[in-house]
Structure formats: structure tokens, C-alpha cells
Amino acid sequence: MNIIKFLLGAVRYDYRDEFITDLTGGNVHGTACEPGAGTRTVVDTDTPKKCSISGGKLNMAPHTTPAYGDPGFWINEAITRAAGLMLKGQVNISNVTPLSYFGFHQDKTGVPTNTSIRFGYSLLGSYELTVVQPSLYSISNSTDYELLLALRSTGAYYFIKDSGIWKLFWIRATSNTSTFYAGIGTYNATLTSDYLRIPSERWLPIPLASDGMSNASVSDGLGHNEQTGLGSGGSGLSYTDDGTWTVAAGKAVNTPTEGGELLTDGGLEAWTSATNLTSWSETISGTSTVNQETVTIHGGSNACRLDIDASNNNAGITQSGTIIGNWYLLSAWVKAASGTPVIKFGYSDGIGVNLTLDTTYTQRVVTSRATNTSVFFWRSSAASNSLYIDDISVKPLTLSSLFSSLSLSTQDVVASADLAVVAGTQAGMVICLDSAATPANFLLIYHNGVNLILEKCVAGTYTTLISAAATYSANAKAVIHKDGTEVRAYYNDVLIGTVQTVSDAGIIDNKLHGIFSTYSGNTIDNFNVYARGNQYQYSNIDRY
Secondary structure: OHHHHHHHHHOOEEEEEOOOOOEOOOOOOOOEOOEOOOEEEEEOOOOOOOEEEEOOEEEEOOOOOOEOOEOEEEEOOOEEOOOOOEEEEEEEEOOOOOOEEEEEEOOOOOOOOOOEEEEEOOEEEEEEOOEEEEEEEEOOOOOOEEEEEEEOOOOEEEEEEEOOEEEEEEEEOOOOOOEEEEEEEEOOOOEEEOOEEEEOOOOOOOOOEEEOOOOOOEEEOOOOOOOOOOOOOOEEEEOEOOOOEEEEOOEEEEOOOEOOOOOOOOOOOOEEEOOEEOOOEEEEOOOOEEEEEOOOOOOOOOEEEEEEOOOOOOEEEEEEEOOOOOEEEEEEEEEEOOOOOEEEEEEOOOOEEEEEOOOOOEEEEEEEEOOOOEEEEEEEOOOOEEEEEEEEEEEEEOHHHHEEEEEOOOOOEEEEEEEEOOOOOOEEEEEEEOOOOOOOOEEEEEEOOOEEEEEEEEOOEEEEEEEEEOOOOOOEEEEEEEEOOEEEEEEOOEEEEEEEEOOOOOOOOOOEEEEEEOOOOOEEEEEEEEEOOOOOOOHHHHHO
């Protein structure tokens, strides 16, 4: 094996240890890395010592009293951060439940607080700035894994070689610590390592697409940190869409195509009596009432006033409609007599949003994909207050106008975008889209101001895979990983839901990936797509 290792001699290294000469426990610390350069530092406080070298491997065994980073093995010389600096190594852990760390360490003791890869509980994750990042990759006991960290000026790219394929499994844009140490630390794990290397050459992956949104038609390559030099790329790609997408203040904005009005008497003009809307149904409880309003109106001659009783009961108006599966835009002009009450605005199948009102007429909008034959409704629970509604509209949105996509070279991607979303509407990404003009099969990841949602659409039929609370933060990043049939969704560096299996033939091999928005008030920025690596896009890593 060591003869094979020396075939790498054409590559120069800043530090390199192939663990050539056998050394018993207690005799590794302070020795030279082989073939070098570098000197070894070992933290090993147990008796007998648990860190040794034999058979061309570094060996670590659990301590009698487990402690983080004890045993630990580090290249003694301090390393200075540089974009493209790589740490490459191999590990094999007989029991992946205890925690182990591979990467960069602040002071060679304890748990690393800089850029590192964390093994634990059958999952591979990242560990950075003392924060455990989301679990990212499933691993197995007693299996050889090669790992590579490629540092950015801030953050890093994380790679793993599994079953002969190098895969990108995480991208971070935080941590800019300038000086640290490279190595391996464990907590109560049996671990071996075949090598540790820091090549002299610098390298970073190039995105398939990168867009800082300076142009609505063509990607500009400015969506990621490496906008020039090493790691730059992803520009000059043309989007395909319905022409509804524009750029404003460096962010993508979509104004989807709307269909015809679906409501009858959306202006609330026709009343059979002062308490009975001709084309609407009233819903009340307690002493709340629904009343015709002729003074406080937005347009026309009439509006609807909901007078809510002191018991905090409800009053609302509803209208039936067939809206299975499509995307719709609902809007209404609403106001409160006083205070800041809340009105529920949406569909009877629970799709909607609570909107806080003010004392002047304001247009409020909800967009959603209705899940069944439903009833549109507007309902309030604001004690001792009068709420006014006027000029209600429900229109279908043309599906193709919700997307702007790029034709890329692979179906397996790590895609991300920064989202600013008006509550009750949706913005995110579409991947594995079959057709820009007539979309019928695709994966959607989006935020609606409350939840992060992952859906698949197969032959026009939607299935919700994940819908989970994800605390909204303006311009936070949503990320989707597709790795064969495995799909993961993240928001603001948190794994949302669980790993999903998507094996539908209409989806998994499609190579159109892009952005998605249902409302002109949403914005999308810094859209990036990297290859996951399943088609050997990162095989060049083997040369290091």
C-alpha cells in the first residue's frame, strides 16, 4: 500500500503523513510525519496509551475515561487559512456512534471549533464555530471513507468519497479563523486512518450555475463567494421562463401570469338584504354579525363589515369553487375599525395565513396550491371590533410562469438560494424539472413565511414530502440536496424534516433546475447549483 502511496510523488505537499513506520502507543508524539513535511502532536492521557502506528495506519482506541480529542492526532505546525487550501485524509471507524472529528482545530485540544467534519450516530455532519451543523450524510461501521475539506476565504467545501465516488455534501460560508491545526480527534471511538495530506496546490470546486441576480436572463457568476479566480464560474447561462421574471435591486422578482377571475361578485356589491350577500355564504358564531357596509368602502358602492362580539367569536364569508391542485392568487382589501386584529384569509382546507390589519384599507395577498375541492373563506377572531373587506379576487396562476430554469449537466445537485418571502406566499427553487413550457414533473422546495415545504409533482399530481416549521428570516438560505433518489432539505443551516426518497422516473433524471416564486413581493438572490458528484465530476480529487 505504501508503494502505491508514493506514486503520488508528482504532487507536492505542504504536510503529509502516510504512517509508514510502526510506533507503539506513547511513542508517536513529536515524531516526523512520513514522508513529510510536518511533525506529529498527540494528545493521549490514558494508560496504556491508545494512539499508535502499525501496518501503515494511525490507530486510535477508546480511553478508559472518554474525553473529546483524547486521543487526538495533529500536525504540529500552524496552518494559515487560504482559499483553496485542502486537507485530505482517510478514516475508518468501527463504531460510528461515538463522536470523532476530522479537520481543523483551534489549539489541538478538546473539541475543534473551526472547520471540521463530525462523525457520530451513523451520520456525517459538519462542526464549525462551536456549533454542530446539520447531519448531512449516512455512514456505516468499519467502512473506509476518504474526506476532503477545501477552505474558502470564509467557510469551506466538504467532500466524501463513498463507494468510489467523490461527493460534495456541504458548503459553508462562515468561519474565517486565520490560523489553526489539522488532524483527527475522537471521543470513545476505535478509529484508523490511512493518511493525512495537505497539498501545496490550491483547488476549489466550480459551480454549475451561480447568479447574484444582476440580470434576469443570464446568470452572472456572482452568487457565491469565489466571484473571481479560484472557484469562480457559473456565469453566462440563459434562463428559460415565461418572461415574467425581472431583476430589482440585485434580486430576482417574479410577477406570475394570472388567469381569469374565479369569484362571483368579488366586489361584494350584491346584497339580498343588509345581512345577506347574494353570492356568498355568511358564517357567524355568538353574537357576531356580517353586515352590508356603504360608508367605509374601498371600491364600488358596498363592502362587507364583520362585527365581532366581545366573546372573541368568529364572523366570515365563504364562496365555493373547484380548485384542485392548481396555484392561485387570492387578494382582498381589508381594514380594522381600531387596533390590530387578525383576519384569517385563505381556503377552507386550511391553506391560508393570519394577517394583522391596520386602520386603513390595505390590499393583502395569499398565494397557495389548493389541495382539494375547497371553499374560499375570510374569517376573523377579534373581540369587540369591526373588520371591513372589499374587492376580493381569486385568480389561477399559470404554472410555467412560476419558474425560471437553467439547463445543466446533471440531475444530482446541491442547490441553494437566499429567500425573502411575504407571509402567505411562496418562494424557493425547482429542481429536476421536465419542461419549462409545460411543467408536469419536478421537485419544489420553498418557504411560505412559516414552514419550509418540499413537494414533488408527478404527472401534475403533487405530494407533500416535508412541511415543517422553519423560523423565517429574511434572505436566509434554503438548500436542497439531491443524491440519486435521496433528497434533503435545509433552511438557515438546519435540516428540515428527514431524508426523503424520490424515485419517480418522471423526475429523477431531469436536468432543468431553477428558481420559483408565486408573488411579486418575494425576492430571490444568490442562486447557486453545484454538482453532487455522482457523475464523477470531482474525480480530480484523487490526484492529491
